Amino acid sequence: MQLERIKALVTGGSSGVGRALALKLASAGATVIITGRARTRLNAVAEMHPGKILPVVVDLADPAAVDTLIATLHRDHPDLALLVNNAGVQYLLDIAGNDPQKTLALAREEIAVNFTAPAALTIGLAPLLKRQRQAMIVNISSGLAVSPKTSAPIYCATKGALDSLTRTTRYRMEDGRLPIGVMHVVLPLVDTPMTTGRGSGKMTPEAVADAIADEISKDCDEVWIGKARMLRLLAAIAPGLAVRLLRNS
Numbered sequence: 168m169q170l171e172r173i174k175a176l177v178t179g180g181s182s183g184v185g186r187a188l189a190l191k192l193a194s195a196g197a198t199v200i201i202t203g204r205a206r207t208r209l210n211a212v213a214e215m216h217p218g219k220i221l222p223v224v225v226d227l228a229d230p231a232a233v234d235t236l237i238a239t240l241h242r243d244h245p246d247l248a249l250l251v252n253n254a255g256v257q258y259l260l261d262i263a264g265n266d267p268q269k270t271l272a273l274a275r276e277e278i279a280v281n282f283t284a285p286a287a288l289t290i291g292l293a294p295l296l297k298r299q300r301q302a303m304i305v306n307i308s309s310g311l312a313v314s315p316k317t318s319a320p321i322y323c324a325t326k327g328a329l330d331s332l333t334r335t336t337r338y339r340m341e342d343g344r345l346p347i348g349v350m351h352v353v354l355p356l357v358d359t360p361m362t363t364g365r366g367s368g369k370m371t372p373e374a375v376a377d378a379i380a381d382e383i384s385k386d387c388d389e390v391w392i393g394k395a396r397m398l399r400l401l402a403a404i405a406p407g408l409a410v411r412l413l414r415n416s
């Protein structure tokens with residue numbers, strides 16, 4: 168897919184990987200709609216490419232707000248050709264802890280943002296995307312979908328569910344000969360607000376965005392970035408070791 172002159176939606180474009188990807192796509196000539204909850208942070212990103220980055224405030228945990236976003240895109244952006252399901256939250260939760268109500272509230276939010284919203288955007292925007300000459304859906308996942316860690320049980324489960332949705336969406340597009348590529352992106356640890364105070368040797372969001380944009384332009388369907396590539400290999404040749412390595416990471 169040529170990035171010049173296309174119109175893209177990047178969810179979670181106010182921070183981290185989504186912000187870096189929105190800036191990269193805009194630099195390459197795309198018009199990019201970015202979403203997030205914090206208007207100030209969205210506007211700060213949009214001001215870096217006036218007229219090329221369009222901020223939209225939306226809470227992806229709210230199904231009605233997601234419906235409104237889909238309707239707005241159909242009405243105002245019928246030329247949308249690229250959907251990047253990037254927004255995500257990760258909560259450290261104790262699945263057997265002593266405050267189940269609080270844990271459940273956070274788990275519901277995580278499921279809504281990380282899985283329900285990408286599924287809704289895929290279903291709601293497919294009729295629009297398939298009208299384009301060429302279109303693409305990019306789903307941002309994690310090595311934790313392959314080897315989950317105890318401390319983020321719902322996060323890992325949502326990424327596993329997203330991976331399954333990515334695969335079946337691709338099957339549907341291929342079987343129907345629809346002009347929509349479906350790309351599965353697996354990230355390593357990236358230096359963003361999501362990982363503040365955790366881990367070392369993290370990739371920068373800019374390096375990750377460069378890699379994703381490059382693979383979009385090559386119409387790739389499976390992208391494992393940085394150390395995630397090592398995890399993929401390890402999971403194939405020594406699955407038990409891969410599981411042990413990440414279980415308490």
Ligand SMILES: NC(=O)c1ccc[n+]([C@@H]2O[C@H](COP(=O)([O-])OP(=O)(O)OC[C@H]3O[C@@H](n4cnc5c(N)ncnc54)[C@H](OP(=O)(O)O)[C@@H]3O)[C@@H](O)[C@H]2O)c1
Nearest residue numbers: 179181182183184203204205227254255309356357359361
């Ligand atoms: N960082 C890593 O090491 C890593 C590794 C593997 C995969 N990933 C994945 O990469 C993606 C981006 O993560 P990141 O590290 O860039 O995180 P980040 O810096 O924390 O950014 C998360 C983005 O999601 C948006 N978001 C969160 N909750 C939202 C909600 N309820 N409604 C609308 N937008 C919401 C945030 O905007 P607002 O706060 O303004 O709403 C923000 O723009 C996620 O899918 C994450 O799971 C990250």
